Amino acid sequence: MEKKHKQVVMRVSNQASREVDGVGDDADRAGNKHSTQGNNGSEKKVIVVFVLGGPGSGKGTQCANIVKNFGFTHLSAGDLLRAEISSGSENGWKGKEAINKIPKIEFASIVFFSTMIQNMIKEGKIVPSEVTVKLLQRAMKESGNNKFLIDGFPRNEENRAAFEEVTKIVPEFVLFFDCPEEEMERRLLSRNQGRVDDNVETIRKRFKVFIESSIPVIEHYGSKGKVHKVNAARPVEEVFETVKEIFSPYGANVYLNSFQHLNSLVRYPHGHYLDLRDDRSFRVELRMSNESMTMDHAVVFINPTILWPVSALIPQTQNISLAAAASVLCPNFTNRCLQTPPLFVLF
Numbered sequence: 001m002e003k004k005h006k007q008v009v010m011r012v013s014n015q016a017s018r019e020v021d022g023v024g025d026d027a028d029r030a031g032n033k034h035s036t037q038g039n040n041g042s043e044k045k046v047i048v049v050f051v052l053g054g055p056g057s058g059k060g061t062q063c064a065n066i067v068k069n070f071g072f073t074h075l076s077a078g079d080l081l082r083a084e085i086s087s088g089s090e091n092g093w094k095g096k097e098a099i100n101k102i103p104k105i106e107f108a109s110i111v112f113f114s115t116m117i118q119n120m121i122k123e124g125k126i127v128p129s130e131v132t133v134k135l136l137q138r139a140m141k142e143s144g145n146n147k148f149l150i151d152g153f154p155r156n157e158e159n160r161a162a163f164e165e166v167t168k169i170v171p172e173f174v175l176f177f178d179c180p181e182e183e184m185e186r187r188l189l190s191r192n193q194g195r196v197d198d199n200v201e202t203i204r205k206r207f208k209v210f211i212e213s214s215i216p217v218i219e220h221y222g223s224k225g226k227v228h229k230v231n232a233a234r235p236v237e238e239v240f241e242t243v244k245e246i247f248s249p250y251g252a253n254v255y256l257n258s259f260q261h262l263n264s265l266v267r268y269p270h271g272h273y274l275d276l277r278d279d280r281s282f283r284v285e286l287r288m289s290n291e292s293m294t295m296d297h298a299v300v301f302i303n304p305t306i307l308w309p310v311s312a313l314i315p316q317t318q319n320i321s322l323a324a325a326a327s328v329l330c331p332n333f334t335n336r337c338l339q340t341p342p343l344f345v346l347f
């Protein structure tokens with residue numbers, strides 16, 4: 001499977017899945033009728049940000065930074081389509097025994113769809129919305145999160161209308177990475193991810209499709225005052241400085257210098273960072289701000305009476321960031337802590 005970025009591994013608990021399935025009716029700031037429900041009965045608004053820009057403008061790169069800093073789930077339409085191609089071919093080529101287990105019609109449609117998607121990507125064409133919207137909707141449900149960056153979508157008017165029609169979600173805003181073609185072409189030719197479409201011929205076709213089909217979508221949202229245009233022809237860090245300002249109202253992380261501060265935050269929860277489930281449990285993501293740490297994206301259950309294992313794992317000098325999203329399991333650690341039932345849960 002071709003992957004642009006190391007994906008954040010999501011742990012989807014039954015609880016989390018139920019939350020995203022629980023679509024409510026509260027209209028919100030973005031006009032959405034879509035929300036999720038926490039187990040304390042509070043409605044959680046679903047926030048969708050569409051991330052658009054030409055191929056190679058740096059959408060995926062910046063999304064990875066937004067995820068780390070603001071607790072969004074990154075859904076790349078292109079990555080989901082590529083994953084669908086590989087799962088289709090896995091289903092198709094696991095051998096005769098596996099093939100025989102798949103009903104004929106289903107098997108034919110799996111092979112048909114993955115071949116169709118593959119061919120369209122090779123040609124730089126836009127895959128029918130029916131496929132892409134279904135993949136996005138499924139990934140949103142499975143994530144357990146309520147804040148999404150939808151990268152590379154909607155690519156055309158059909159994508160846009162289908163998404164709004166099926167999900168009833170209106171995006172909070174559109175993040176548009178503006179970059180000259182020469183720069184995008186240079187970046188794509190040195191991306192080196194073995195993608196079938198990162199060759200001069202397909203890149204030019206993708207630029208054409210972007211101008212003809214995607215720019216009108218950006219203009220559509222622009223006319224509603226929903227577009228944040230970012231000059232993407234700058235170094236990654238500089239682009240991210242601008243992006244950070246745009247996202248600051250959406251749950252900037254809290255940086256803590258010691259575990260004591262974490263403790264006080266838990267006692268005095270801030271809406272964005274700590275999600276009060278009942279009087280004994282909280283759900284937050286605990287992440288090291290230092291990317292090189294192996295504890296990055298750990299799911300941690302902490303009992304205040306056994307705080308020492310946590311402080312042993314997290315050097316006091318490290319900054320710790322908290323965001324309202326679930327992530328990877330850290331099994332040894334959780335087993336150890338769960339020997340005593342947790343008073344609250346850092347999740």
Ligand SMILES: Nc1ncnc2c1ncn2[C@@H]1O[C@H](COP(=O)(O)OP(=O)(O)O)[C@@H](O)[C@H]1O
Pocket residue numbers: 004053054055056057058059060061062187188190191192232233234235236237239
């Ligand atoms: N601001 C930047 N300056 C230089 N190179 C960048 C920048 N942003 C991303 N890149 C590189 O350009 C390539 C394309 O970036 P990527 O994030 O995959 O773009 P997109 O998702 O828009 O297609 C990658 O190899 C990435 O490392």
Ligand SMILES: Nc1ccn([C@@H]2O[C@H](COP(=O)(O)OP(=O)(O)O)[C@@H](O)[C@H]2O)c(=O)n1
Pocket residue numbers: 053054055056059076077078079081120121122124125126127128132151152153154155159197206
């Ligand atoms: N909404 C989308 C997004 C991607 N795609 C397909 O996936 C390809 C790669 O998209 P991508 O977003 O991963 O990559 P970039 O072209 O932005 O680098 C596109 O050229 C389309 O063929 C699509 O059909 N519909």
